[in-house]
Amino acid sequence: MAVLRYATGSRRVPRPAPAPRRSARPNRSRSAQSRASSKPMIRRPMHAAFTKSNCRKEAVMNRIYFAVAATLALGTAACGNGGTAVGCTAESAQAPVVGIVKDQLERAISAKVRGEDGARSVSLSKIRAAIGQLVIAIDDIRTSKEDPNSTKRFCTGTLKVRFDADALADADHTRETAGLNSVSALADAADIERHADSFTTGIEFNVQPTDNGDKVFAETESGNNMFDFAAEVLASGLLRASTEESQRAAAQAEAQQTAEQNAALGEQRAANLASAKTDNQLAAQTIGATWQALAGATRQRLLPQQRAWIAKKNADCKVEAASASIDANDKEIARLNCDTRLTQERLPWLANFREEGGVSTSAGAEPLPSSGDERPNDL
Structure with missing residues (x-):
């Protein structure tokens, strides 16, 4: 088995000399x-x-x-x-x-x-x-x-x-x-x-x-x-001190990363909510204009169906929002997106009745009830 050497100038300790010497290693100062x-x-x-x-x-x-x-x-x-x-x-x-x-x-x-x-x-x-x-x-x-x-x-x-x-x-x-x-x-x-x-x-x-x-x-x-x-x-x-210091540094870095991610997610959720509200308002305005463009007699005839559709739409979107997330912000975004999607899907159906009985030329020609029951997206 190999081992290390600790000798100066040679690999072994010199054997004793027969005659006395001042030093066993003459080459040493x-x-x-x-x-x-x-x-x-x-x-x-x-x-x-x-x-x-x-x-x-x-x-x-x-x-x-x-x-x-x-x-x-x-x-x-x-x-x-x-x-x-x-x-x-x-x-x-x-x-x-x-x-x-x-x-x-x-x-x-x-x-x-x-x-x-x-x-x-x-x-x-x-x-x-x-x-x-x-x-x-x-x-x-x-x-x-x-x-x-x-x-x-x-x-x-x-x-x-x-x-x-x-x-x-x-x-x-x-x-x-x-x-x-x-x-x-x-x-x-x-x-x-x-x-x-x-x-x-x-x-x-x-x-x-x-x-x-x-x-x-x-x-x-x-x-x-x-x-x-x-x-x-x-x-x-x-190495315990350096190991613990490394762990603390890693934990701090992870906490910083988590905080930055949470801040970014917060900004993203706020932006998503604002976008969902804007899209929903546009959809509501579009279906409102389509509804007002119908003849008064047509609106009266379609009103029960429209109310039933609105009730079903609201119920379906609540269920969809509840299953999407437990976070209140995310649930509201899911509800608004659902409402917007179903409203846009309703538009072609209402447009089919624009030719019946003529088209209303003015929203004030046949005013809606004061309760707003005839508003197609908010009855």
């Missing part, structure tokens, strides 16, 4: 040595781990290297004079492994919180602060292999990562909102055991001091399932 003695250092690979030249007979494993300055405990508990091997359980052996875990989490989280434009949606300082809240430990450490001719020790143990309760809650909330599985389900899928707010999985690593014993290098495989799991959990929690 004094300033670099000073920095190495004061804090953990991660060294990135000089080139890709797998190439055609190094994959001829077997895969060459990329590895993660981490060096820390030796403490007093290193000299008394694990690392003696002249490059004595460091025990797997020594604190100086565990510290660089924990450093590897944190470094890998930072890299993985940074990749997960980048958007399509490549920019991080969460600052690097927040990522490091979230990692700093983790409690990372290696328990049940055993020595799996040792070589009497080498100071390198191969170790195995249980990697334990404890999360802050709020970080787990934020991660679960974000994942639920996004339709993703829970943190517990994510742990199950990664073959990681959960115990309350702590998660554990196995880890293999090896440690080796430098020739002069002032630093310890640790190495572990990059494919440990805890790296991606913990990064996914922290990234989910860190």
Whole structure:
């Protein structure tokens, strides 16, 4: 399984030399040595781990290297004079492994919180602060292999990562909102055991001091399932704020769109109502003129039929309007359109009687009753 390298200038930690040296890495400047003695250092690979030249007979494993300055405990508990091997359980052996875990989490989280434009949606300082809240430990450490001719020790143990309760809650909330599985389900899928707010999985690593014993290098495989799991959990929690902000922005945009649509619909309904009223008034004027053009005797004879037609027209249009909508404005538009349509359909029937008994030359020649009962469209 391929893993990452963290070594400067070469792909492996140099074997101890028989003669004492001032430094296990002569190509390192004094300033670099000073920095190495004061804090953990991660060294990135000089080139890709797998190439055609190094994959001829077997895969060459990329590895993660981490060096820390030796403490007093290193000299008394694990690392003696002249490059004595460091025990797997020594604190100086565990510290660089924990450093590897944190470094890998930072890299993985940074990749997960980048958007399509490549920019991080969460600052690097927040990522490091979230990692700093983790409690990372290696328990049940055993020595799996040792070589009497080498100071390198191969170790195995249980990697334990404890999360802050709020970080787990934020991660679960974000994942639920996004339709993703829970943190517990994510742990199950990664073959990681959960115990309350702590998660554990196995880890293999090896440690080796430098020739002069002032630093310890640790190495572990990059494919440990805890790296991606913990990064996914922290990234989910860190993205909660941006996710909620995106949801609020989307909700505001939707509300704005709805308001604009409602305003446009209101204007449209008002225009439709005005148009329906205008068309209905024109139809009423037309049938009124047609009715007045009939001879008086013809109007008297047709009056009962006209009244019956008007009553049926009004009833039919009320039914049609009621079935068209529950909105009062839309119902009125439907009623007016129905009235206009039926009135226009009535015009040809009335026009057939214009030749009977002559045509009235004046609307006042035979005045309608004062009640207006002879008005054909409003009896």
